[in-house]
Structure formats: structure tokens, C-alpha cells
Amino acid sequence: MLGSINPALYSVFFRLLLLNMRRSAAPSQLQGKHLKKTKFIPPARSNPSPNEEITKLNPDIKLFEVAANDTLLQSQTNPRICSLNLLPAEESGREINHGDNYKEKYCFEAPAMATLELHHTVHSSPKEITVSKGQEVEPENLVKYFNVIWRKASKKKHKKWEGDAVLIVKGKSFTLKDLEGKDIGRGTGYKFKDLEKIEEGQTMMIGGKEIEVMDIISPDDFSSGKCFQLGGGSPAISSSSQAANRCFLNPLKSVCKPTSKENTQSIFQNCKPRHDPYLPNSLVMLRPDNNHQRMFNKNCFPVVDVVIDPHLVYHLRPHQKEGIIFLYECVMGMRVNSRCGAILADEMGLGKTLQCISLIWTLQCQGPYGGKPVIKKTLIVTPGSLVNNWKKEFQKWLGSERIKIYTVDQDHKVEEFIKSPFYSVLIISYEMLLRSLDQIKHIKFDLLICDEGHRLKNSTIKTTTALISLSCEKRIILTGTPVQNDLQEFFALIDFVNPGILGSLSSYRKIYEEPIIISRQPSASEEEKELGERRAAELTCLTGLFFLRRTQEVINKYLPPKIENVVFCQPGALQIELYRKLLNSQAVRFCLEGLLENSPHLICIGALKKLCNHPCLLFNSVKEKGCSSTWDENEEKSLYEGLINVFPADYNPLLFTEKESGKLQVLTKLLAVIHELRPTEKVVLVSNYTQTLNILQEICKRHGYAYTRLDGQTPISQRQQIVDGFNSKYSSDFIFLLSSKAGGVGLNLIGGSHLILYDIDWNPATDIQAMSRVWRDGQKHPVHIYRLLTTGTIEEKIYQRQISKQGLSGAVVDLTRTSEYMQFSVEELKNLFTLNESSHCITHDLLNCDCTGEQDHTGGSCHLHWKEYVQGGDQGRRASQCCSSQRTEDYN
Numbered sequence: 001m002l003g004s005i006n007p008a009l010y011s012v013f014f015r016l017l018l019l020n021m022r023r024s025a026a027p028s029q030l031q032g033k034h035l036k037k038t039k040f041i042p043p044a045r046s047n048p049s050p051n052e053e054i055t056k057l058n059p060d061i062k063l064f065e066v067a068a069n070d071t072l073l074q075s076q077t078n079p080r081i082c083s084l085n086l087l088p089a090e091e092s093g094r095e096i097n098h099g100d101n102y103k104e105k106y107c108f109e110a111p112a113m114a115t116l117e118l119h120h121t122v123h124s125s126p127k128e129i130t131v132s133k134g135q136e137v138e139p140e141n142l143v144k145y146f147n148v149i150w151r152k153a154s155k156k157k158h159k160k161w162e163g164d165a166v167l168i169v170k171g172k173s174f175t176l177k178d179l180e181g182k183d184i185g186r187g188t189g190y191k192f193k194d195l196e197k198i199e200e201g202q203t204m205m206i207g208g209k210e211i212e213v214m215d216i217i218s219p220d221d222f223s224s225g226k227c228f229q230l231g232g233g234s235p236a237i238s239s240s241s242q243a244a245n246r247c248f249l250n251p252l253k254s255v256c257k258p259t260s261k262e263n264t265q266s267i268f269q270n271c272k273p274r275h276d277p278y279l280p281n282s283l284v285m286l287r288p289d290n291n292h293q294r295m296f297n298k299n300c301f302p303v304v305d306v307v308i309d310p311h312l313v314y315h316l317r318p319h320q321k322e323g324i325i326f327l328y329e330c331v332m333g334m335r336v337n338s339r340c341g342a343i344l345a346d347e348m349g350l351g352k353t354l355q356c357i358s359l360i361w362t363l364q365c366q367g368p369y370g371g372k373p374v375i376k377k378t379l380i381v382t383p384g385s386l387v388n389n390w391k392k393e394f395q396k397w398l399g400s401e402r403i404k405i406y407t408v409d410q411d412h413k414v415e416e417f418i419k420s421p422f423y424s425v426l427i428i429s430y431e432m433l434l435r436s437l438d439q440i441k442h443i444k445f446d447l448l449i450c451d452e453g454h455r456l457k458n459s460t461i462k463t464t465t466a467l468i469s470l471s472c473e474k475r476i477i478l479t480g481t482p483v484q485n486d487l488q489e490f491f492a493l494i495d496f497v498n499p500g501i502l503g504s505l506s507s508y509r510k511i512y513e514e515p516i517i518i519s520r521q522p523s524a525s526e527e528e529k530e531l532g533e534r535r536a537a538e539l540t541c542l543t544g545l546f547f548l549r550r551t552q553e554v555i556n557k558y559l560p561p562k563i564e565n566v567v568f569c570q571p572g573a574l575q576i577e578l579y580r581k582l583l584n585s586q587a588v589r590f591c592l593e594g595l596l597e598n599s600p601h602l603i604c605i606g607a608l609k610k611l612c613n614h615p616c617l618l619f620n621s622v623k624e625k626g627c628s629s630t631w632d633e634n635e636e637k638s639l640y641e642g643l644i645n646v647f648p649a650d651y652n653p654l655l656f657t658e659k660e661s662g663k664l665q666v667l668t669k670l671l672a673v674i675h676e677l678r679p680t681e682k683v684v685l686v687s688n689y690t691q692t693l694n695i696l697q698e699i700c701k702r703h704g705y706a707y708t709r710l711d712g713q714t715p716i717s718q719r720q721q722i723v724d725g726f727n728s729k730y731s732s733d734f735i736f737l738l739s740s741k742a743g744g745v746g747l748n749l750i751g752g753s754h755l756i757l758y759d760i761d762w763n764p765a766t767d768i769q770a771m772s773r774v775w776r777d778g779q780k781h782p783v784h785i786y787r788l789l790t791t792g793t794i795e796e797k798i799y800q801r802q803i804s805k806q807g808l809s810g811a812v813v814d815l816t817r818t819s820e821y822m823q824f825s826v827e828e829l830k831n832l833f834t835l836n837e838s839s840h841c842i843t844h845d846l847l848n849c850d851c852t853g854e855q856d857h858t859g860g861s862c863h864l865h866w867k868e869y870v871q872g873g874d875q876g877r878r879a880s881q882c883c884s885s886q887r888t889e890d891y892n
């Protein structure tokens, strides 16, 4: 009986396992200053004129060098740089609050690569091996690297150099690589004496190619890959990147050009910061350096401080201030010369929306040159469920008068936005964007924000190609779960925001992906490992300039505590019998023998997962397919054959009972306890399947719980209303039924303080996203997360896989990856297709926990066994495990 449940029982309700699953990403490395490299200059013009020298520093060509070495140009006197500056000269060194870690502006956390762990370890450079005779290294092992230019051997009079290359001399052999990393020449058997003598300026014939040695490359520059970035025709400016070239256009040109002399004068006279930069808490953006001014301030407007609206600053958390500075510098092309893209990959709930709103509001009203606004129109593309959430956030932070927002839905077409001069921000879902692309293409957007942008990981999908086709060069991707375990997908995100910055895909593969992947293989040699690590560090360094990720730790102190519980539930009798039968089916046996084609294991896995949720979910398939005579459904037939006899003869799936599913039984008890003991608190109940949500909805009805529901069928226009209704303190809803596919990302469900994940996904990122819906800014109560797992079944195995993957990678994984892409070995399938009935909880057994798992809970005694340990490196997080035991029968 509900009334008789002891409150203490609430806390020890089930077998618990608390695991803190994420680790902080380590900080990125400061990008070092690169030495200026000799470039590919045709020999006849080997003494460049001063102008050419400047051309060499054109960011299009010397991208990484200039990005890291801004001072190079600043120190030069350039008469074209405006000297008119309304602030006194000495002011340039004044104290203005540029945010907490302003000084370390390039030290934000870099992208953490999950499986490939592309991060952070900058290893000492490989020992330099030279060919000098005094050394004891065997000649065959000596390696030297050179920048060279090359051309085919020819007797023609007017020969042309064809390009830059890297010459690698090892012992008696050499390899010539172009700047995309491809081998373009090889040779062996050379006299050691000849190779030993190679020096700058020397020309020689090697492998049918004439080369001229430009300079020596240090082993460090070779292993980091820098020597490939800096040459002429640098991959950083590959032809794939039209947009990259467009970055050099003056971002202000459409909004900043003064139309008349008077206009110019008035700009000069009235030009002052919109907000006072000297107030104690003012947040002032970085002033453009001389290089930037030369590029973007063609009209020589006075430089004015850009100051974030104090109204916003008042609310901003420290990490949000840093985030705004980061975004500002990225989109203004101040971090990587003339590249205007950024990826803000803060973990869920850190307020990426507010950071973007602050940026939009700032750029729309201000600019560093003459105070003229940098942008006019912004396009925000977001999942359907979040369109109105964005609008609401704009209103929350800026009210409805400051900025006019237009959201597109069935009844509000893009045409309205085009016709009206009032709106400056267009918010649209990814689906609607594709439908309205023709109209959208004709609008000039100055800033593009792609929320939950991990979906752009594939450059060939329609959404990505549609967005790439928009001419806007200031692009921001927002994501709480960036693609981090696949280097190609990572490339797609990077290339979307800063097209061409990593070169072409083929050069990226040769220079970064291949060495990194090879270095991770167990068979990798020391040399390969070292090379892979160096390339990974270099890649992290480059992308870290415009990739920012902070973990939830930064907001911990503003939020109430969060308690994560993993609840292991014993399966019901019907479930066990059906489960055994499924595992004995011909389909499963064939899978284990590798005898069937077309991934039949996915059908088997799907059936087992349904069964774990509730046997009634399987009944219809069993009835239809188990008895079907259609040849096509042979595989499913062989899975379900004979199962119908396990169900009671008069079984009616509509009249399902709680007892038939261990998890459902636990769930109903849990809901009852929460309802009784915390009557003012609400529950978010999440499933990956609509059919399961139907069952959960039926449970709500049976128990008289007021509920609301959001799934894929809910019209987009109604979604925010449903969310607002639930979050309102006046709402009588006790339960929010949520489909993780439809509403797992981005939603704020702070009205609920209990979140129950009814089923588990293969991809931990999906679960983490769903779990982050309630533990967010604005939450008033301590948050309880419950993950329900059926003991001994496939659910426990998936959970273990999740933990081990996260443990290994220490970072999130790709949100969009589903089981269809998963490969299983026969061994893994054997493990998945086993029912462990002998143990109460195999996960608990694997943890080697001291607790016996056999506590007696009668009388409400709480026997919890705690272990605390520190995970990770310097920023190691506290993770807690709590093991307790309870059989579901105890609650009958």
C-alpha cells in the first residue's frame, strides 16, 4: 500500500549505482608563434619587394602564421592605418574589464576528441637527428626534412617551378611529399654522401624531378604538420573554400559606408561607445589591431569601444562573459585572421542561447569602426522544438521592444520577414529551412547560428549543403554534444564554420587523420605514435582558436544538487520466459553463427529491448509475424516462432499489467512515492519509443496523474506552449511524457525536478542530453535522475558499454549515431544475447563492490555503500558510486 511506504524507503528505493560519467575536457594549448617560413617563390623573383612581403602576409596565404603572430604587422608602421581615435593614446593601456580570462584569450579549452583523444598532450619534440658525422646514430636511421620547390625534369629553356614540397631524407632513401601530404616522388639507393650534403639553395635531381632546397624543416615542424600548412598553396586556402576568400570582404561594407561627406562628419563627431566602458562591471570587447583595421576599416572611421549592454552583463555568469568575448573575436575575424566562424560547444544548460543573444544584440547596435553596427540580419536555425524557445529567450533577456524576432512556422512564412523592415532576426527549424531555401537564399544575412549543430557533421546531407549555400560568412555552431570521436565528422563541422581552414578533405586526411589513426593502433611503432600525437596536438591547437567547450562544472555552484541513480529492476516472470525463448530462437542462433545477412541482429536487439520495456510491446509482432507465412518476413518469423504460446491464451496487450514488466512495476512505485512525499515536485518521464510512451501515458491515466506529452507528432507551434505549461508553477501536471528523439535536445524542463529515463540508448550522448533537461539554470529543487535498467538483460550490457566507452574516452560521443551503424563481433553478440539470471545485478558484480547486495530493507534501514574516487587529471571530478540492493518483488 502506498500509504504505508516509509519515507526512508524513498531514499533506498532500489539498487542504486551513481556514476558521474563525464570528465572535463583539458585546456587547449596556446598556439605558439610560428617562425616565418620560406615560401614558394619562383627563383627569378627570389627577392620579394616590400609589397610582396605584405602579400605574403595576406591572411589568405599565411593564415596560421599570422593568426599566431599578430604582432608581426602591428609593429610595422603603416600609413594607411587610421590614426584618428577618439580615445587618448595612453588609453590603449588602460584597465578595462575584458572578462576574467581575457589575458589568456587563446587558452580556452580545445575540442576534446573522444576515442581518438586528439588532445592536449604536447609531447616533447622528437630528438633531432642530424647527419653530422660526429653523432653516433646509424646513417640508415638519420632523418632530415627540407622545404623544397620542384619541377619535372625537362630540357626546355623556360621552365616553371610547379610547387612546394617537403623532402624527407632517411638514410639512403628519400620521399618527396606535396603540401597535401601525398607522395610525389620516392627513391632509394642514393649515396649517403650525396644526401648528407643537402643544404639550402642547392638544386638537384631526385627521382626524375628537379628540386631546389629552400630551407631545413625541424623534426618538430614536420611531426606537427606545420611544414605542410605554411607553404605556398597552403591547404589552409584550398580552392574548396570560396567562402574563405569572401571573408576578406569588409564585413561592414553594407552597413558602414558613409553615404555623404556630412554623414562622414557626423559619424566622426558623434562617435562614442554606446555604453560606458569605464564603469566597474563593464564588459568591453577587444579593440581591433592594426592589421584588422587595415582589412576592415577602409573608410578610416574612428575606433570605438564595443561594450556589452550593462542590462545583459548584470545577468551574465563569468563563463558566459568569456563566451561572448570568444564569439565576438571569432566572428569579427580577430582570432584567426579573416576567418569568421566559431563553434561554441559548452555542455548542456550553460546558456549558449544567452551568449548568442548578447552577441547579436551587441553586433546589431555597435561596431568597432565609427560605432557602426556590424550586422543587420541574423538567421538562427534550430530543431523544431526549440524555435519558440529561442524567441522566448530573446524576450526573457531583451524584452519585446529592443529587438524584433520573426519565427517561421506553418502560418508564418518567410515572405513576411522579407517584406517587413522591422525584423532583424529570423528563427527557423532545420526542416523549414529546407522547404524555404529559395526565399532564404535571397536574404542577406550577416550572421548565421546553427543550434544543435552537431547534425552538420556530414557535409553531403541536404541540411549542410543548404546552409553552405548561404553566403553568410559569420557562422556559429552551437552544440552540447559535439562530434568528437570521428575525425572526418569533426572536419565537416570545422570546415562549415571556417571553410577551407584545414585544407581540402584529402590533405586533412593525409596530414592529420591518417597519422592520428595509425598512431592509435596497437601495432603502431614509436615513431608513428609520436607523429600521431604531434599532429593531434597541432590540430587541437589550430581548432582551439575558434572552438570553445566548458563543462557543467562552471555552473554547478549556481544549481541545486543533482543525484543520479541507476535503478536495476528484476524482470517479471513473463519477461524472463519470453526472453529465454527469444534467445533460443533460430534467428538469434543464426546471428551467433554469422549465418544470416542483412544485419538480423538488429531485429533481435530491437525485440529484446521492447521486451525489457514491456512484453505487450512484443505481442502484436509475435502474433502477426510469428505466424506469418510470408517469405519476406522469414527472419522475423524465425525470431518470434512459438512465442505466442508463452503469452496467456486470452492475452490482450491493451489490458497490460504492471506486474508483467519489472521496470514498469518499479516506475509505478517510484511515481507513487514521489507523488506522496513531494507533492509539489514534478517528473519528466523519457522514452526513446512512442509506443512505450503510450504505455506510460496509460499508467498516468490509471493512477490519475495529470500529465502532458511531447513527441514527434506534437505540432511545432504547440511545443513551447506545452513546455511553458509544465514549467509554470500553476500547472497541475505531475508528469511530462517526453520522447527523447523529439525533445531530447535543447528543451528547458525546469518545472520537473525528477527525471526518469525509462529506457537506455546505445549512445550515451542521447541519454546525457535527455538527463540535462531538468538540471539547468532556474531549477529550484534538488534534481533526481533515475535510469531504469532490467537486470541481467541487454539493457545492463548496453549500460556497461556506455560506461566503458565514456571511461575510455572521457568525453561525449556523437549524438546522432544509432545502433544501425554499430558493428558487433560474434563475441560481443554472444554477450548481448545472454540472460544472466544467476546474479541480482551483473554491473554490481563487475564493480567489485564490497556490499553484498542482499540488504534487508524492511524497517526502512538504509544500507548504502559509498565509494568515492577521483577521476581524471588535474581537474579530476568527484565521482560517487552507491550500491544498494532491492528486488522488485520486495515492493509487491
Ligand SMILES: Nc1ncnc2c1ncn2[C@@H]1O[C@H](COP(=O)(O)OP(=O)(O)OP(=O)(O)O)[C@@H](O)[C@H]1O
Residues within 6 Å of the ligand: 315, 316, 317, 320, 346, 347, 348, 349, 350, 351, 352, 353, 354, 393, 396, 479, 480, 745, 746, 747, 748, 772, 776, 777, 778
Ligand atoms: N546567466 C543566467 N542566469 C539565469 N539563467 C540563465 C542564465 N544563463 C542561462 N540561463 C537559463 O538557463 C537555461 C539554459 O540555457 P540554454 O537553453 O541557453 O542552455 P544551452 O547551453 O543552450 O543548453 P542545451 O545544450 O541543452 O541546449 C535557460 O532557461 C536560460 O534562460
Ligand SMILES: [Mg+2]
Residues within 6 Å of the ligand: 352, 353, 451, 746
Ligand atoms: Mg541550447
